[in-house]
Amino acid sequence: MDGPKRWNREWIEEIFHPATTSHILAIPLDFHGGEDVISWPYTADGQYTSKTGYSYICGLLALEVASSSSSMNSTLPPNLWRKLWATGALPRCNETTWRAIRGFLPVREQLFQRHVDTDPSCILCGHVSESTEHIFMRCPAAMAIWYASPLSLRVENVPSFQALWMSFLQEQQSEVVALAQTLIYQIWEVRNRVLFRQGRLVVSEVLDRVMGMAAECSTRAREGTPTSIVVWRRPPERVVKLNFDASFGDGKVDGLGMIARNHRGEIMAAATP
Known part of the structure; x- marks a missing residue:
């Protein structure tokens, strides 16, 4: 972020794919300041419980089944x-x-x-x-x-x-x-x-x-330069897959990046120098 109230658009657009960039820029920022706190949004007091965690996972699985049955992926x-x-x-x-x-x-x-x-x-x-x-x-x-x-x-x-x-x-x-x-x-x-x-x-x-x-x-x-990439495959549930790559020039590393995704393909973390 470029200060507490604005995303650093130029830096984000330089690092991330346009689809990821639009997701990041759509995240609202806190204009009032204050410290971040860890909160679980599925309980009234913000505290995590195994019961609400189990219910949340069941809801995700039901949503995934419903969406896959009607999406192009199923046909x-x-x-x-x-x-x-x-x-x-x-x-x-x-x-x-x-x-x-x-x-x-x-x-x-x-x-x-x-x-x-x-x-x-x-x-x-x-x-x-x-x-x-x-x-x-x-x-x-x-x-x-x-x-x-x-x-x-x-x-x-x-x-x-x-x-x-x-x-x-x-x-x-x-x-x-x-x-x-x-x-x-x-x-x-x-x-x-x-x-x-x-x-x-x-x-x-x-x-x-x-x-x-x-x-x-x-x-x-x-x-003979490859233009396609290997199809990414989901890891098992509760496993985060880390993919990384680097490019070299004149005997030195001139590019490095990594991305971590869960079994639904959601990005958990990404980084590049």
Whole structure:
């Protein structure tokens, strides 16, 4: 934080993925000062009890079962998930697409439904509630980007976001899927630039960035540089998995990072120098 009342936006945007950044910046800060205290929100006095802990875990399990039964994950075969991660798109495009399909992106409609004090209307068009399907398919800006792209796709004719990706993963070559993943990433990027940096939407600029990323993928493929990442697998319950990586240059470490996640894939901690 940059002082007690403001997040250090520049530092956070430099370190974290845009989806994580938006979560962090949405956390309200205490404007009144005071010391932090440990409190359990499921008892009246804030003290943890094993009974309320057990009830909380049972509620999470019930919620997970209910959400998985209605999510795309329950209808998408494992081989199609593997295809999504192995298309050759840049890792950040893979991750953003995966988050969009699973409904994990912090679109304004979801934030509003979870009682976050925000306007639920679409940041790009301002007319409709910003759901995942709207921001990537129904918003006029998204429709223009899809149609003007090399895919020349009229997404308004596709019944749903899930149907769009089922079609891509079942019927299209990996190169086409990779381009669609890059489009998803750039739509989300321009949305965040408009929201957090007072940027503007120019379809031609978005497509230029898409083609630039596609060219980067082609260069990596020719040079034999891997562009996809190993699919992350959940650890057992009550286990936290720690992933870390480093990059080297001129015989020295020039990049280092780690992330810890629980069995639901929730981030418990992350760090980088």
